[in-house]
Amino acid sequence: MVEVRLEGVTKRFGEVTAVEGASFSVGEGGFLTLVGPSGCGKTTILRLIAGFDRPDEGEILFDGRSVLQEPPEARRVGMVFQNYALFPHMTVAGNIAYGLRSWRGQERQQRRVKELLELVGLEGLEHRSPGELSAGQRQRAALARALAPEPRLLLLDEPLSALDAKLRERLRLEIRRLQRQLGITTIYVTHDQEEALAISDLVAVMNSGRIEQVGSPKEVYHRPATEFVASFIGRGNLLEGKVSSVNGERVELWLIPSGPKISVRVAAGTVQSGQEVKLLIRPERIRLDGSLENKLRGRLKGIEFLGDSSWAYLDLGGQELRVKLEEAPGPAEGQEVVELSFASSDCYLILPRGAGSAPERGG
Ligand code: ATP
Numbered sequence: 001m002v003e004v005r006l007e008g009v010t011k012r013f014g015e016v017t018a019v020e021g022a023s024f025s026v027g028e029g030g031f032l033t034l035v036g037p038s039g040c041g042k043t044t045i046l047r048l049i050a051g052f053d054r055p056d057e058g059e060i061l062f063d064g065r066s067v068l069q070e071p072p073e074a075r076r077v078g079m080v081f082q083n084y085a086l087f088p089h090m091t092v093a094g095n096i097a098y099g100l101r102s103w104r105g106q107e108r109q110q111r112r113v114k115e116l117l118e119l120v121g122l123e124g125l126e127h128r129s130p131g132e133l134s135a136g137q138r139q140r141a142a143l144a145r146a147l148a149p150e151p152r153l154l155l156l157d158e159p160l161s162a163l164d165a166k167l168r169e170r171l172r173l174e175i176r177r178l179q180r181q182l183g184i185t186t187i188y189v190t191h192d193q194e195e196a197l198a199i200s201d202l203v204a205v206m207n208s209g210r211i212e213q214v215g216s217p218k219e220v221y222h223r224p225a226t227e228f229v230a231s232f233i234g235r236g237n238l239l240e241g242k243v244s245s246v247n248g249e250r251v252e253l254w255l256i257p258s259g260p261k262i263s264v265r266v267a268a269g270t271v272q273s274g275q276e277v278k279l280l281i282r283p284e285r286i287r288l289d290g291s292l293e294n295k296l297r298g299r300l301k302g303i304e305f306l307g308d309s310s311w312a313y314l315d316l317g318g319q320e321l322r323v324k325l326e327e328a329p330g331p332a333e334g335q336e337v338v339e340l341s342f343a344s345s346d347c348y349l350i351l352p353r354g355a356g357s358a359p360e361r362g363g
Contacts, residue, residue, distance in 0.1 A: 001028045001185045002062045002152040004049065009058035011044050018044040020209040022058070026202060029183040031176070032214075035196035036206030036232070042189040046155045049187065050077050062153070078151035080142050082158040086130040092141045093117070093126035099149040116144040119178065136167045143175070147182070154179070154186045160195070172199050193233050197221060205229045227350050230280045237283060237321050238350070243275045251349070253277065255296065256317030262294045264347040271351065278350040283324040285346035288312065288331060292341035300331055300338050314338065 005025035011018050019041040026032040034042040047053045049060060051072035060067055067075050078099075086095050096116050100109045117123050120140040130138050139159055146154060159175070160168040176199050179186050190196055196203050197217040204214045205228070213225040224230035231238050241253040244261055249268050252261040264279070271277060298314035298321060310330060312323040323340065331338050 001183055003028050003064070004153060004185060004187065005059075005061040005064070006045070006049075007059040007061070009045070009048060009055045009060065011041075011048060011053065011055050017209050019048070019055075022209075022211050024202075024204050024211060024214045026185060026187060029185055030201050031179055031186045031188065031199065032202040032204060033188040033190060033196040033200040034204050034206055035190055035193055038191060040206040041209040042191075042206060043157055046079070046157050046187065046189055049075075049153070050079055050155055051075050075153070076149075076151050077153045077155055078146035078149065079155045080139075080146045080157065080159045082161050086138060086142055086145065088130050091127050091129055092122060092133070092144075095130070095141055096126075096144045096148050099145060103149075112148055116148050119147070120144045120174075135163050136171060139163065139171060140174075143178070147178075147184075152185065154184050156186065156188045158189055158191070161190070161192075168195070175199065197233070203233075205232060207232070223348065224280065224350065227278055230278070230348075230350055235283055235322060237279075237281045237286075239279045239281070239316070239319050239321070241277050241279045243271050243273055243277060246271060246273050253279070255279065255319065259317060260294075260296055262296075262347065263344050264349055265344055266349050271349065276352060278352075280348040280350060281321075281342055281346060283311070283322045284326070286321070286323045286340055286342045288323060288325070288338055288340050290339045290341050292343045294344060294347070295339065295341045297337055298340055300335055303330060312338075314340065 003025065006022050009022040010020050022045060024032065034045060036042055044053070048055050051067070051070065054068065062075065087098065090098070093113050096113045097109055100112055103109050117126055120143055122137060122140055122144065125133065125137065130141065133141065160171055163171065172195060188199060200217055202214060203217055203220050205212045205220055207228045213220055213229045220229055220233050224233060227238065230236050239255050241255045241262065244252045244254055249265045251264045251266050251271055253264065255262055296316060298316045301313040301315050304311040310325045312325055312330060314321040314323060
């Protein structure tokens, strides 16, 4: 398996800069996901790594060696696309064997096809054509075809986006299990942030051709580097605030002008009095009572019932706040003003220039 590294990779298509200065690395056997909105450059990065396109600037290295002069075949990369890209006139077995044409000995090829059918759970369906398979089975066949020639890197481009929600969840578990079992270095593309958090060792969050942050799922969720990451990953409340006073690591700020102050801890020297900041608070960390350190009052705008939980929407001096209610009965029907509270340690400040400032946990 291979370690893959991108260094300052830029790709332009005429006037459009599809990818700008992208750098990241994924270790041997690692699983990195590129996540971001449509058109942010995710597929372009996969195509550059596969060798279908060449970057205008930067380097792509496999195990520390540039592969820019190597054609796609030499890079030994397996790829799975959103739309399966199976040959419709070939059987499942024929599709899987397609990448094994260069393997000598028919018996060896057949053995490998059988291995792959078992690996992805398609035994008994080898004589069907792709049109005779369910969507999930087709995607398994595509995965088997990509893995058959023993690639050292697997690239997956939105492989689950054509499937329904339940099947997506099942297949993403299967992909992860297979990836671990084979120990194959994998780069995965999705626009679905939940899928990215669920499946990856590392998440690279992209916005308009740039990589905004690379980190573990927990890092990008709890310690977003930029406002974009904070709003794209998870359902965070990103509230505007103004710093009222700074005392070492302890910062007080207003979310509601002349309302009660909020207390947050940050690394010393990162904010100044009077500064405008953004405050990230996750909906599951807010309580609709006065039991935690920072207490405010909000106007209840509505409640959405979701089965296992509910969303309460509050108005906080003109800013919308989303609160996740798990088991608590929640506010009474018709109640207008509600008390809410949250801990300082669950607040995360994002400064305008994009540098996140971590609160001291447990402070
Ligand atoms: P999606 O999630 O919609 O697939 P993406 O994040 O994969 O999007 P890319 O397909 O990488 O985005 O495209 C990035 C940008 O580059 C887009 O603005 C796209 O229109 C442009 N682009 C991609 N390929 C080409 C091309 N061959 N010629 C011109 N522009 C291109």
